[in-house]
Amino acid sequence: MISLPILHFNDVYRVQPFKLHPTSKDTIDVTQFAAMLSGARDQWPERPDGLRDGLVLFSGDVFSPSTESSVTRGSHMVPVMNEFRPDVSMTGPAFVLFNPFTHVLSYTRQAIMILILPWLLSNVVDTTTGRVPEPLHEFQVLERAGVRIGVIGLIEKEWIGTISSWPSTFKYKDVAEVGRDLSRRLRDPNGEYKCDIIIALTHARIPNDIQFAKTLAAHSPSVQDANSTASTHGVDLLLGGHDHLYYISKGVTAWEGYDVNEPVLGAEQDEGDVLVVKSGTDFRDLSEFVLVLEDTPEGSVRRKVIKGIRGKRLSTQPGSKRSERMAKLLEKLLSSVSSSLKAPVCKTDIELDCRSGLVRTAESASGNWFADVLRHAYDDALCLKGCGGADGVLICGGTIRGDSTYGPGNITLGDILEILPFQDPIVVLELDGEALWAALEAALSTWPAQEGRFPVVSGFRVSWDSRRPPNQRILGIWLVSEPSGSVSSTPSHSGTSTPASLSVTSLLQDAVNTASATTNTNNSNNASQQKLTDIWEVKREKGGRKYRIVTREYMAAGHDGFLPLKGQKYLVDDESGQMMSTLVRKYLLGCRFINSLARAASFSDVDLLHADSKAAIHREKARQDRYTKTTLASKWRAAASRALRWSKAHYRDQFNVAGREHMSDVDCFPGEKARKLAVALSEEDGDGDESASTKEDGEDDEQVEEDESLVIIHPVVDGRLKDEGRK
Template sequence: MSSTTTLHIAHFNDVYRVGLQKLSSHSLDTIDVTQFAAGLQDIRERWSGDGLVLFSGDVFSPSVESSVTRGSHMVPVMNFLAPDVALTGNHDLDFGYPHLTELIKDCAFPWLLSNIIDTETSKIPLALKEFHVVERAGIRIGVIGLVEKEWITTVASWPPNFVYKDMKATGMELSRYLRDPNGEYRCDFIIALTHCRVPNDVAIAKELFALSPSAQKDKSIAPLHGVDIVLGGHDHMYYISAGVTSWDGYDTKKIPLGAEQDHGDILVVKSGTDFRDLSDFTVTLESTPEGSVRKRVIKEIKGRRVITRPGSSSSAALTKILEALLSSVSESLKARSFAAAGNWFADIIRHAYDDCDALRSSGGSDAVLICAGTLRGDSEYGPGNISLGDILEILPFDDPLVVIEIDGDGIWDAIESGLSTWPAQEGRFPVISGMRVTWDSRKEPGNRVTGIWLLKEETTTTDDDSNDGQSGGYSTPRMVDSEPISRIKGDKEYKIVTREYMAQGHDGFTALKGRKYLVDDESGQPMSTIDHNMSTDLLDQFNILQLKTSVITPRGQSDGKRLIENTIPLQRNPRR
């Protein structure tokens, strides 16, 4: 006769900001990590010691504070939150692997990275673990950590001796090792922490038979190796697969982009971002027949989405820790304020280097190509005042902007790479200025771009529509097509502003690598510095500034014919 056991789990991922953060530009309401900590503590107190807290990666970067502390300020915060196990995320390597090992030494909990091998030792990288085994509620639980291959290209300082190992192969191998009835660990249950985009989480859940209770009625997983549930990070979104029994505060019938293959047959939990969300759930485990590979399987899973609310109670102890950690950092980030819009950044940096020697004689740069992952913050900014702290929060990366020469074939390849992972919400999605791109998302990756044009500025004068009749109108620049960029190798060269990170070929932008530099990394400046200086100068000159941004225009997925074009006005608030 089978028996059941109840296991309590809390999960979170991708957390960056420890200070006050606004949830909306339309409200002054704020939250911070101390409220998240209080909520987690309340959950723990209900467990009576039998719960498990798990973290799926990305904590040391990027943030405003980490640009100063290199992530060290997050160690006391995470030690206070005290996860039982953590997975390494791609941004945890932003300051390099050697620095990550120093941060991990100060952490009071283990860090996993199961499917990355150091070829110099043939083992998991030093300071990280292949797996971790804990006992809760009388059962042995193995926790493994799997990362997708795609994000390795986003790590600027990826060690050349680190190689990727297939997630499925690693999961199966560790299942055999950890579940071995004659082995050291004899685990009853295995959890996979992942740092992947949604499509890869859905796929690995299927490949490792992390099947829902309803799916198990049609396919018994008791004799099969694999994992029992996937707890993911990397996407800054809250997603619970449709196979859970029930989940308060989340509609599992709404399938997000990338999860189209979720047919209610898998168990995947992804818990939002930035201390805004927390997953609190309970799994009921049922024993299997003697001799089964899996000693326990999930009979039922019920959970709830815990949202950090403005005005909720906070942790006084963590507040005290933060005051000591961040007082000097916060003061250094206060500066004069101005109004702008997030998608104005690419337009601003287009002319950042026009006066330098390499570009002055040729009329400046032709266009900008950066990627959406450059813009962080996960918040709404404006209309209203935006501080230097906000700019650093949106643009926390410190690699410089550079200018390269590249032919039309290279531009097409770079844009194709940026669009190749759609509908996965990858950071490589292109952000452009000075170009117009049309593309068809229904086509196969690598063949989605249908046209690229350089743009030129056309200025029109608008009649004064004010009541005082004194301003005499104002000029409104707009961008119109100038010339097509042909996909011809070795033809005309274009001067493109981009990030040094991308020019090195990271995040899939291999087409940008090896190009001639007109402004190199030693001469370039960080994007946050350029945007702050130039936007301040521009906004001081105009009361009203309206720009038509460069648009990446997908074909309408409904009828395949209509081109959707977005014109985004950028307007400075009137002086008061």
Template sequence: MTKRVRFVHFNDVYRIGPKDTEPVGGAARFVRAIHDKAPDALVVFSGDCFNPSLLSSATKGAHMVPVLNKCNIVAATYGNHDLDFGEDTLIKLSNDCNFPWLLANMHHADGSCIGTAKNHLIHEHNDLRIGFFGLGEEEWVGTLPDPPENMVYRDFIEVAHEQVKFLKEQKCDLIVAITHMRLPNDQRLADSVPGLDLVFGGHDHFYKQEQHGDCFVSKSGTDFQEFTILEAERGAGGERWQVKSERIEVVGSMPQDSEMEKLVEDMEAHISETLDKVVGYTETDWDVRAEAVRTKESNVGNFFAGVMRLRYGAELGLLCGGTLRSDTVYEAGPITARDINTILPFQDPCVVLSITGQQLLEALENGVSKYPAHDGRFPQISGFRFTFDPAMPPMERVVEVLVGEEHEELDLNRTYRLATRYYLATGHDGYDILQKCPEILDHELGSLLSTIVISALKEVTVVKRWKERHSMLRGAIAAWKGIRPWTQRRPEQEGCIVCPRPDGRIQTVEQRSNSVPPEKRTRYSVSYAYGVEVGSPQVDHPLSSH
């Protein structure tokens, strides 16, 4: 007799309202779509929902509970950002959910589970026994701002073997791992654990479906913009489940769930008046997609790191790609407080550290150690530039670092002033070396990066043009040049016009070689050779520290 079961899979959802571009997503259309297109499916969620988002900064994730509860989820696993507000908050949020959370390889020292999680779940459906278990990866344990006390991580492959063995002994017909891990780890899991049939993965924000031997791996995008319907079928006597997947994009023509639509409207209206105020204008698109800010230099990263650096009079500025959220392209035009807070939802302040050249080098090595993975540690910088070689082993990739307006070689023994987020200063995302750097401005005196950016856009009235190829800030009195068809700004309106652009401050060896005369390219084959040119943004009039 043929056995058959359908699943709906989604992961990494932050923004409950629709976007302006297709697929628009939004919780109201998403909920209606999964109910309309797969009413009999088992819904599985792979983590990250309670943070980061604009609303979560106010609700600490509570606004996501009624959204998830409407999805009829059968099982979910925690993502790293679900623990951003600490375990006590996580427990409260989890208890308010109408579905179980699973996480088998992270526990307290006494063996108890994190939050309200269980190791596994056996669910009976259409005469099938389906075994679920949850997994996370070690890489994101170090990113938790407030980790559970005495948290113990176990290798996900080892734990998966144990869980599959147990679930087989319980006569499960189909075994599913719900993970919050990067694709390479999900692929390794699928290849290494016999008896595992499906991997429903989160953490990555892209869409991908692939077969790995006898195991099928699903990644289903982000932000209520898409989901996957999967049908698993096995004939009588068959050993392997055959899996077919269908990608469903949540587009504007889809109907909305009326109850969810009202809920979203009420929550967004609560803070919309303040957030929708225009604070500045940009002449260039801001690409804040994960693939743009976690693998290469970003114009938005350049701008934000530069504003932060100048705000505190630091020589260097360091952010990471994971700082920049929303996974959206913002077209040239008005920028609102909502836009800035959506891109920068985190609530840790900026700090200034005293850092040696050697420590900066180690920090940069960490920043590119996971490249080309879309990893949040990838650096976004100001005040310096560097080149790295992806072909070299991790922590041996940086081959050039240049600092300052005078194109100076990095002095490994010199001390520099570095502006960064407190999150990085406390060693998260692998930036352990920053914990050894003394604070010049501590976190109790620092401001939120979102506040710094908004203040810069609103309050700077005279800032001279940055060097060619770099970002520009012009005063609020400058006339809007109308590169998009909206009403010209009145002179009394607040806000600067900005024009951030990539300028080559972060390049691979190959990219750098293509832009350097042949007679100079031999320098790039020398490990830890420092020299060449600098392209850090410098201004003639620093931002005032209001």
């Protein structure tokens, strides 16, 4: 018998201290998790090369969401993961959601190449190469404790439907097919690898992980005793991520700190016959276990089988020992984050009013603008599901914080994070008319109290009467057309609909109206600048037409009175969704990238990563040229900028380009230096000299150069949430 020690974790995001429970004063952080992991690893025997004789395995996800990732776009997690030194890691959705794979060197690929660990994705193939997407690996083979271990990485098919801009050249392959094929290759006694066992790192939901384990014969020791799998191709153990919970299947021999008989939603098919381990989220938990391996008879497919698996749940505790090296690393990383918060990300030509007395009692220009940005953030992912883009947005006034006014003038990254501090992701629900009416009635029910539930909407118009009793206040709901622009049905290279050229006539008319409108920033006058056109009445009926509504996970869970949203079907769930501040930042980065190239004399020498990006820049450049040639050039430029903010094509362009291109040239955070920080720390051997700083040479926190590539926003009140009782 041979014993193989393993440590496993998954789905880690937040590096700063956070509360274990909302009502608790106690906090934990990544420095304590790092010390716990190192302490457990240091108990293993030492190998001749000075490293420890066991495995540290990670099942994704890592780059987002978190407050820090809203600033760094995930760069700060590169040196953090390098400090953990997992032997092998599995990809998670943030690899694609936050910084998608591309065929040439992109932001994510730069991050991966600086990471000092291999990342796996076994069952997706790039059809242009016939291999897994570069720079990922199909598998890894390691030797520990005298055992040759093959490690593969598998994702569920549902995973792909949550990914914006999934390349059409990426083909999903069936888990069973890939698992058995790799088993044949890796276990072949006459082949190169001659693996004794195979471990599958997965990123899938619990029901799928259990089914994968059954299909690939990752059987428990008790099942092995009754019916050996020694002659069956497949895998020996699944270590999963994606579900943000701690789960150990009933098939383990023993597990300290976890009751395997406790019912778990989604694990109903766990009959004690499979081996699946999922290790929580956010640096809270670490699974420490030992595989007891037994040799099989000569000529067997599997050279060894698992005869026992004994483990324990290690949990990060408040006040526990911390890693000083990780603390030093974070100090440098977070100082750079702090500097970046002072950088402007857009300009507003009116005052952005985020005071709670306004956003919690009436339609507000700031709420409208944020909701409009969110509406098309997930359109590509929804199109991949075959259901088109979002119909509307329903968030709440309590989402918008800051309780202050901003501008006119520059809006900084720090302002955005102050206004949008919440870390729950933005999701998409499928609602019928009854659910949408009920949710909006709940949102309006406590008016005039300044409750956070007051609605903020986009994509539809709500007529309501504050004089009527609570839950009877809505007079009607209508989907509205979006001014200025349309989307063609022409497939793009990614297989989704792409924005067509905007109607020049309609844009010019909007620009005329805007240029001639009053510059008064109060809400009533802003309403005159834009008209809404009803295109569909939302009837209060159960069943019937379904509406794709963007909202917060906090609301989807039924909090703050939004019980009508609880239990509704997710089209984009909390695992696949991103924080609101992250989405707004992504949109603004796209705006700045496109605007900077559109203003250039030529961008033919710029190495763009996606064909559609060039078309988006040409559209923007053509619009700017048209407006510049008019007799009212200065007014036209500003007016055109504001008019464009209202089009579906515009929003899709910005999100798509930000998701496909390398944003470092327009990003206020020095991502490349952050990604290399762990290397710099290693070279200085912990001496802490300033060469490891992430601040750019000559950077001055207090001086920000004026940048004409910053987008100008012009939030308006347009009557989408009209109280007929307060005319």
